[in-house]
Amino acid sequence: MSEPLQGDQLKSIVERIERLEEEKKTITDDIKEVYSEAKANGYDVKVLRKVISIRKRDLRERREEEAILDLYLQAVGESA
Amino acid sequence: MSEPLQGDQLKSIVERIERLEEEKKTITDDIKEVYSEAKANGYDVKVLRKVISIRKRDLRERREEEAILDLYLQAVGESA
Amino acid sequence: MSEPLQGDQLKSIVERIERLEEEKKTITDDIKEVYSEAKANGYDVKVLRKVISIRKRDLRERREEEAILDLYLQAVGESA
Amino acid sequence: MSEPLQGDQLKSIVERIERLEEEKKTITDDIKEVYSEAKANGYDVKVLRKVISIRKRDLRERREEEAILDLYLQAVGESA
DNA sequence: AAGGAGCCGTTGCGCC
DNA sequence: GGCGCAACGGCTCCTT
Numbered sequence: 001m002s003e004p005l006q007g008d009q010l011k012s013i014v015e016r017i018e019r020l021e022e023e024k025k026t027i028t029d030d031i032k033e034v035y036s037e038a039k040a041n042g043y044d045v046k047v048l049r050k051v052i053s054i055r056k057r058d059l060r061e062r063r064e065e066e067a068i069l070d071l072y073l074q075a076v077g078e079s080a
Numbered sequence: 081m082s083e084p085l086q087g088d089q090l091k092s093i094v095e096r097i098e099r100l101e102e103e104k105k106t107i108t109d110d111i112k113e114v115y116s117e118a119k120a121n122g123y124d125v126k127v128l129r130k131v132i133s134i135r136k137r138d139l140r141e142r143r144e145e146e147a148i149l150d151l152y153l154q155a156v157g158e159s160a
Numbered sequence: 161m162s163e164p165l166q167g168d169q170l171k172s173i174v175e176r177i178e179r180l181e182e183e184k185k186t187i188t189d190d191i192k193e194v195y196s197e198a199k200a201n202g203y204d205v206k207v208l209r210k211v212i213s214i215r216k217r218d219l220r221e222r223r224e225e226e227a228i229l230d231l232y233l234q235a236v237g238e239s240a
Numbered sequence: 241m242s243e244p245l246q247g248d249q250l251k252s253i254v255e256r257i258e259r260l261e262e263e264k265k266t267i268t269d270d271i272k273e274v275y276s277e278a279k280a281n282g283y284d285v286k287v288l289r290k291v292i293s294i295r296k297r298d299l300r301e302r303r304e305e306e307a308i309l310d311l312y313l314q315a316v317g318e319s320a
Numbered sequence: 321a322a323g324g325a326g327c328c329g330t331t332g333c334g335c336c
Numbered sequence: 337g338g339c340g341c342a343a344c345g346g347c348t349c350c351t352t
Contacts, residue, residue: 052098057224173288212258212261289345
């Protein structure tokens with residue numbers, strides 16, 4: 001009798017994923033909405049996107065530097 | 081005195097977007113998590129992804145067909 | 161009589177692309193080779209890759225900053 | 241006095257890799273260029289890509305089959 | 321309509 | 337040999 005249960009499990013997995021993807025889409029749309037509002041208020045969307053992306057990049061870069069520092073430390077025989 | 085307000089507005093916009101992007105990332109991670117669990121339960125992730133994508137495609141096609149049907153109905157003088 | 165010519169043209173396109181992809185693969189293999197040599201000489205490949213990627217990122221970041229500067233200049237009415 | 245030499249060696253490695261990656265990028269761009277031209281001549285790029293990928297797949301499969309055949313031949317005592 | 325940017329899915333690579 | 341990660345290519349949407 002495990003078959004039907006497996007079927008249920010699969011169904012559950014698919015539904016969970018689809019539900020999450022819907023939520024994700026909602027957020028994506030929200031983001032677009034914010035850009036739209038910004039544009040309506042006279043902001044240059046292109047610049048705005050650039051600002052966001054650079055801030056994100058900076059954050060990433062900081063993490064990157066930590067990561068390589070860890071690697072160097074390991075390379076000289078220290079635990080991270 | 082509108083400058084500082086604009087500054088605040090810009091800051092608010094950036095923060096709203098960054099907050100939304102964080103939420104989006106959380107959901108993306110949740111989705112990965114579900115796939116991981118599925119894999120741990122013996123499901124083939126690649127196939128699973130295919131299933132999801134086909135279902136998405138089907139849904140989209142169904143909506144397109146409805147849209148076309150609506151157009152036809154309107155064309156013959158019926159309200160949608 | 162344009163049909164055969166078109167066939168030739170298509171053939172030419174496909175061959176050019178396939179040739180270029182072969183060259184690309186050769187280079188990819190060359191890169192792997194360099195990493196292999198480096199490893200044989202005692203270098204930590206993981207660290208090496210990190211170094212390369214950070215240098216690339218830095219270069220990109222510099223260009224990014226120039227790009228946003230240009231955007232700002234445009235935003236205040238100056239030509240880039 | 242091996243330190244500076246090692247430094248030079250590392251520098252050389254990094255430069256070789258970066259040089260190769262530039263060449264790789266050039267080729268990637270060339271490929272894009274060919275697709276662009278094809279498009280300008282009325283070809284459907286998406287279909288074209290499909291053609292290329294199928295040919296690549298076929299080539300690969302043929303080689304795999306030869307490899308298997310070789311194994312069989314060896315198994316029965318023949319040299320490849 | 322064309323080009324570019326961002327997102328997603330696939331493939332290949334290195335590690336365990 | 338399997339797993340996870342990172343790079344690459346392809347697709348879609350948006351702007352010009």
